[in-house]
Amino acid sequence: MSTPTPNSAEARDVMFHLHSQTNAQAHAANGPLIMERGEGIHVFDSQGKRYVEAMAGLWCTSLGFSEARLKRAAAEAYDKFGFYHTFNHKTPAATIDLAEKLVALSPIPQAQAYFATSGSEATETMVKLAWVYHTVRGKPGKRKIISRDRGFHGSTIVAASMCGMPRMHREFGLPLPGFLHTLCPDAYHGMQPGEDEAAFVIRLAATLEELILREGADTIAAFIAEPINAGGGIIVPPAGYFPAIEAVLRRHDILVLGDEVVCGFGRTGEMWGSQTVGMQPDMVALAKGISSSYFPISAVILGKPIQDALAEMNKGGEIFGHGFTNSGHPVGVAVALETIRIYEEMDVVPHVRAMGARLRAGLDALAAQSRIVGQVRGAGLMIGVELVAEPASRTAFDPALKIGARFDAEALRNGLVIRAMGDTIGLCPPLIIDAAGVDEILDLFGRTLASVEAGLA
Numbered sequence: 001m002s003t004p005t006p007n008s009a010e011a012r013d014v015m016f017h018l019h020s021q022t023n024a025q026a027h028a029a030n031g032p033l034i035m036e037r038g039e040g041i042h043v044f045d046s047q048g049k050r051y052v053e054a055m056a057g058l059w060c061t062s063l064g065f066s067e068a069r070l071k072r073a074a075a076e077a078y079d080k081f082g083f084y085h086t087f088n089h090k091t092p093a094a095t096i097d098l099a100e101k102l103v104a105l106s107p108i109p110q111a112q113a114y115f116a117t118s119g120s121e122a123t124e125t126m127v128k129l130a131w132v133y134h135t136v137r138g139k140p141g142k143r144k145i146i147s148r149d150r151g152f153h154g155s156t157i158v159a160a161s162m163c164g165m166p167r168m169h170r171e172f173g174l175p176l177p178g179f180l181h182t183l184c185p186d187a188y189h190g191m192q193p194g195e196d197e198a199a200f201v202i203r204l205a206a207t208l209e210e211l212i213l214r215e216g217a218d219t220i221a222a223f224i225a226e227p228i229n230a231g232g233g234i235i236v237p238p239a240g241y242f243p244a245i246e247a248v249l250r251r252h253d254i255l256v257l258g259d260e261v262v263c264g265f266g267r268t269g270e271m272w273g274s275q276t277v278g279m280q281p282d283m284v285a286l287a288k289g290i291s292s293s294y295f296p297i298s299a300v301i302l303g304k305p306i307q308d309a310l311a312e313m314n315k316g317g318e319i320f321g322h323g324f325t326n327s328g329h330p331v332g333v334a335v336a337l338e339t340i341r342i343y344e345e346m347d348v349v350p351h352v353r354a355m356g357a358r359l360r361a362g363l364d365a366l367a368a369q370s371r372i373v374g375q376v377r378g379a380g381l382m383i384g385v386e387l388v389a390e391p392a393s394r395t396a397f398d399p400a401l402k403i404g405a406r407f408d409a410e411a412l413r414n415g416l417v418i419r420a421m422g423d424t425i426g427l428c429p430p431l432i433i434d435a436a437g438v439d440e441i442l443d444l445f446g447r448t449l450a451s452v453e454a455g456l457a
């Protein structure tokens with residue numbers, strides 16, 4: 001990336017295109033990185049340079065970038081019709097098949113599936129369903145939502161309010177009133193001197209309960225969490241975290257909402273991230289891996305108590321006043337069904353465990369050689385490598401050094417796409433990756449780490 005030449009695609013991009021999650025000044029100065037096409041776990045830019053896409057795009061293309069079966073599934077769905085909807089009792093036939101499939105796979109017993117198109121729509125839908133649930137049970141005052149520092153739940157106004165990141169709130173006057181935040185279960189930085197993980201978990205649960213009591217349990221509807229925080233820096237909660245906080249939440253009649261947008265569909269080495277971390281949600285939001293992001297589709301899986309509340313609400317003839325034009329879109333549904341069929345055929349869970357173990361072992365070996373790796377953490381094929389100034393004392397780098405951003409730039413030069421979250425380097429490659437692909441990531445990661453480290457000498 002360099003200063004765009006006038007009238008080039010780069011210059012037109014700077015002029016006409018507002019990018020998501022991008023610094024406009026840096027973009028104007030350096031221009032975009034234009035990606036042209038993909039092949040398996042690789043993508044190629046407009047100059048023909050090849051990259052290992054070790055972030056699966058945005059934690060999403062689990063089947064890589066060129067799965068022909070998904071293209072065919074979409075084409076066959078388009079042969080039937082380009083669109084149909086799910087309002088007023090109507091539905092495309094395939095949408096029923098996907099609902100049944102998701103319920104069969106679901107971590108929630110006796111569930112139903114509701115469809116939307118983005119992760120944000122799915123997390124917001126869970127909030128509305130939580131409000132319905134409490135209102136119907138005679139507790140309309142239970143409205144507030146608790147989420148966690150460093151969590152990510154989307155970009156629409158309620159979803160952004162639930163995020164625990166300053167950049168999602170700052171200029172927008174968010175969070176909305178009634179959206180509360182509690183501690184992130186980051187044991188690496190969050191434990192106090194003398195505290196072990198078990199004591200840390202007890203403190204996290206106690207802090208949550210203090211918040212609930214301060215606000216009034218009769219004002220709180222739900223708690224939302226990713227099983228493993230993705231965008232917040234790949235934070236794996238300490239053992240026993242979810243059982244401990246869920247005991248608090250159940251005591252106060254607060255629903256547990258699981259955000260499986262990144263963790264779902266095998267990413268963490270179980271079909272659901274909630275299984276990996278021992279979480280028992282009342283509803284979950286799914287997106288990304290549901291269709292390998294080849295079509296925008298998301299879903300909410302809702303348990304029986306929520307369905308009963310909806311039935312109660314509608315018994316006077318009212319309708320469920322919620323829905324998106326593209327909910328249950330037949331093309332998205334066909335792509336999702338084929339994606340899930342491929343996960344089943346490749347036996348995705350053991351494959352992710354094997355490839356994740358290989359990636360983890362290689363990163364641990366690189367960490368052992370490095371003087372700036374503080375921690376390698378994660379589950380399955382979702383791994384974070386935190387770079388710190390002094391591993392022994394867990395002392396972070398001065399933010400002005402922008403170590404994560406340096407690593408990102410150097411990785412791109414080396415042909416590796418990673419995600420720098422502060423100074424934590426995220427890896428979340430397509431789940432189809434094989435041993436050679438893992439080794440290629442390790443080689444490029446090792447070279448990048450060595451040159452970033454050398455630059456600090």
Ligand code: PLP
Pocket residue numbers: 058117118119120121123152153154155226230231259260261262287
């Ligand atoms: N939840 C999580 C955990 C995510 O990582 C994201 C997006 O990255 C979302 C929700 C929002 O999804 P979308 O961007 O499709 O609205």
